[in-house]
Amino acid sequence: MILLPCPWCGPRAATEFAHIGEVSVRPDPGSATPAQWRGYLYLRANPCGWTSETWYHRMGCRRFIKVERHTETNEVRSATAAGVAEVPGTGAGMTEIPDATAGARAGGAEIPAGGPAR
């Protein structure tokens, strides 16, 4: 069983989450060529080792989190709040929120992430 340390809910079984996939940078739809766009849609690194990926806590806080996981051992190194770039369907400006976990723990700023409203 894989335990994912959700920044809001604590360690939870991976079955509570939906695996969204590798963090990939979305090109600007206005200027990307079809080849670039298809590369973004289909090509993935698929590493056998440490990878950075997005999971969605569908049976918990319903937030997107960014997870560092080893794909051969399924060891999880870190799980932090996903920045804009890691949330599917967003990515405008491609700015990545550095690490919103500290602010959230302190009852501070809401994560400006997309995804379903709570």
Next chain:
Amino acid sequence: MRTSTNGHRQSPGRSHYPARYSAAELFRRGLVSEAWPPAWQQQPMKGSYDVVIVGGGVHGLAAAYYLAANHGITDVAVLDKGYMGSGGSGRNTAILRSNYLTPEGVRFYDRSVQLYQRLATDLDYNVMFSQRGHLTLAHSDASLRTMRWRAEVNKVEGVDSEVIGPAEIKQLAPFLDVSPAARYPVMGALWHPPGGIIRHDAVVWGYARGASARGVHIHQNTEVTGIDVAGGRVRGVRTSRGDIATPVVLNATAGWSTLISDMAGVTMPVMTSPLQAAVTEPVKPFLSTVIVSGTLHVYISQTDRGELVFGASVDPFTSYSMRGSLEFIEGLAGHVLELMPALGKVRLLRQWAGLCDMTPDFSPIMGKTPVDGFLVDVGWGTYGFKAGPVSGEAMAQCIASGQTPDIIAAFGLERFGEGALVGEKGAAAVGH
């Protein structure tokens, strides 16, 4: 004369390779106590080969066999980092069928079933193909509609396939719960008589024996660590047992296929996920067909030994780990009992996992790549075993002629750049 550990007398030096397998030969050797020669030979590794095939599973060994048998190319090495058939070829649930959704898919897999039908004769090796029929259950109007679509495409392509109702299903599989009161009532099924199960190890060993007899070298426990590319051409492969110079490399791996392609500098739209399966203790024969339920993510068949083999969809995340999980077994058992409540007291023997290379359109990636001499036969997702013979035949033709055969033309790597996907999710993915 020496005595082996099990007491049979063996006379060394009298066996000729390869032995002809037949009842008469079995009788003769029984009379004269002559030992069988090994099914395949172990050769020293050479410094160069005409063709190097990475991956000693059914795909790689079939390609080597057809290269030698159909095209006379025998200077071929098959490399595997473990033992042959240790990957997907020995971990699948050995189900064969050709009732796919797209015409390209149906033609391709039908050719594979045809090759499987005469494989035991071609290879002189008993692969135990049992064409017992294949039932894909529909639990909703939407899946019944897809079944009708598949049945019509199949009929146009000459493949025996039809949609049947719950009463006929009950006749074919009396232990199946087809009552309307079930949690997921069975509304109909796609009945595919040519489908069935086979002994997957025997297919691997049969191809290995046939290829080895024709001069192909099989190198087990030989891991590929790099591929040399210069000037856009393949020059050789580096392995854990030394370097090999070669103008042609075929990537016929599953699970690790992106790692091999990365060595040649070819990026592929493949994600690796484990697929788990399980087998029960043997029980008396009661199930004569293969039963698949896409909604319940399960497929069930009974082997000749009486064990029930269960398979599922891939784990819902990417991973190279082949450890089984408790949540899988729990979910699987629940789903099996939905279909066959009578199995409540049957105990599981073991579970295992294999790696599946999932592509965006649930179709394989076959043929040439931007690197000259580097060919791929990958992206086999959850359906690679049933395509072994036709893939080997087509890739052998591709290597021998330098032209992509028509039967795999739709499965090229370039389709992702062109947006010409071959959508097989409706027929290939159990978890749809």
